[in-house]
Amino acid sequence: MNGTGRVFALIDCNSFYCSCERICQPELKRRPLVVLSNNDGCVIARSAEAKVLGIGMGAAYYQVREQMRRHGVVARSSNYTLYADISNRVMRVMAEELAGIEVYSIDEAWGDMTGIADIEAHGRHIRQRLAREIGMPVGVGVSTTKTLAKLANWAAKKWKGTGGVLDLTSPARQEKLLRIAPVSEVWGVGHRSAAKLAALNITTAWDLAQFDIGTLRQTFGVTMERTARELGGISCIGFNEGPAPKEAICSSKMFGVRQTELAPIREALAAYVSRAAEKLRSQTSLCSTIQVGLQTQLADLRGPRYANAVTLALPAPTDDTREILALAQQGLTQIYRPGYPYSKCSILLMGLSRRGELTPDLFSPAPRRGAERLMAVVDQINQKEGRGTVRIGSVPAAPAWAMRREMLSQRYTTRWEEVIGVRG
Incomplete structure (x- = not known):
């Protein structure tokens, strides 16, 4: 003992991602199946049948697409909501x-x-x-x-x-x-x-x-x-009832197509800030500092390259999406340079503290009235009806900058309009 x-x-x-796809798509059972990364870039999950065929973990999709076609391997885009x-x-x-x-x-x-x-x-x-x-x-x-x-x-x-x-x-x-x-x-x-x-x-x-x-x-x-x-049987790693709160929270994705104009990048940043702030509230933390990043595809040696980031302090620790977004958009304006084909932007929340842990600064602006209750209602609706049901007004329902996910399965368990249909 x-x-x-x-x-x-x-x-x-x-094979968690593959198993999730098969739960709602029985026709995929026993068929070789892979799940692809953001923008359908590379293989991040494989069923046992796909492993036998030699489809490598991390393989670029464009390199194994023909091999998959020959062997009847089914590919699915990452469906993180499911x-x-x-x-x-x-x-x-x-x-x-x-x-x-x-x-x-x-x-x-x-x-x-x-x-x-x-x-x-x-x-x-x-x-x-x-x-x-x-x-x-x-x-x-x-x-x-x-x-x-x-x-x-x-x-x-x-x-x-x-x-x-x-x-x-x-x-x-x-x-x-x-x-x-x-x-x-x-x-x-x-x-x-x-x-x-x-x-x-x-x-x-x-x-x-x-x-x-x-x-x-x-x-x-x-x-x-x-x-x-x-x-050797000596327990050195204890058992915790839950994960420790994160000390920093990041939200970032590659754009589906490269963006040169500021307006769609601002939309993407608003979506990423909303997601990061949701994570912040889920661990009952407040944020005091943010970092906004913007970059082109740095691996592309033939095209113009640019990367920059700016760190900004909030007037007071907050979990209000609106406050964080307003400052983040200011930061984006500072680092944006016209003419570059941008592939990615990011938001990093730093200087995190637990709610009630810090003594409020007498000289900092008071939080918006009802902000805590409003954010709680937004989170509850999105948890019940699906992420993005209630969102910042500047974020469109089908943005042009969204990730490429051409083989995306339905969100069978979180969207009423995508629930499995049964034919009589």
Whole structure:
């Protein structure tokens, strides 16, 4: 046991973006499928069938398009609205089934299984419920430390005999898996670290767990030392009920087509500020400083290149979209230069503090009356009816600068007009 008696579970969705597409499009099941990045640039998710065909992660779409056509691979543009909603549904089920969860990313979360008598049975129950109620396939790995639970999850997905669930709380089972698991599959060990470890004859997770701790600390630092201790069953990474508030919030996307005029860039910036401010309010933070950025495609060596950013201080910490946007538009005017084909603008919210944490400045302007209530209502409507239902007036419903997403599926779960239709 880990000394604390805590039992960690890692529940991880299988090929999350592809699985989300298949939930609402049954015709895609068992067909090779990939999901593309912003502006349909490169492959960011692959189904198991696409992996077998050799479609590489990060491959540029234009380079593999012909290969995909020959093998009947289906491509979908990133549908982040759909993915976020499916993720929220998955996390709600986990929260109902476990004493506590810690969301790790959009497609995985840690769960507290301490005190559960039949761990494997409960893991199978969660897996079956997620498949039945949402249609999401997951892997469940359970052990006495987070690093061991992560490795158990890898094994649960790799070997079908596990049925997608692996209880690795037994020391005997831990040793058996550690002896055969490549060190590169250990949580926190990247390709470069794996190469350096191989030079020390550390090729498996077991080798790392048994290696001299002092040497690891001196050679790789405290993080690798902690990883080795966790593999040895000593819990060094605690369980948190939720992620810590972000210290900075950024919103930025490439334009679908390059923009030379200021007006459409101002529209895009307004949309990005709205999204960033929404994130700011979701963690009950206020912003005191912003940075506005604007750039051309810097990788294009043939065309004119330009990049600039300006940092500005707000009169007082705020989460009011209108206040942040007014200052951001001033910043954009300062850095915009006519004649350049711009590919991207960005907004970065900095100097964040929690609401009620700071004493108000007597000489700063008072916030707009009713601002907090107004922003809360806007967020509630957008959460219920879909992002962008209520938006800043300067942002059009179908902007010319929007990302290229020519293979976008419907937002089946968040837009009434895009709900799945059933024919009689």
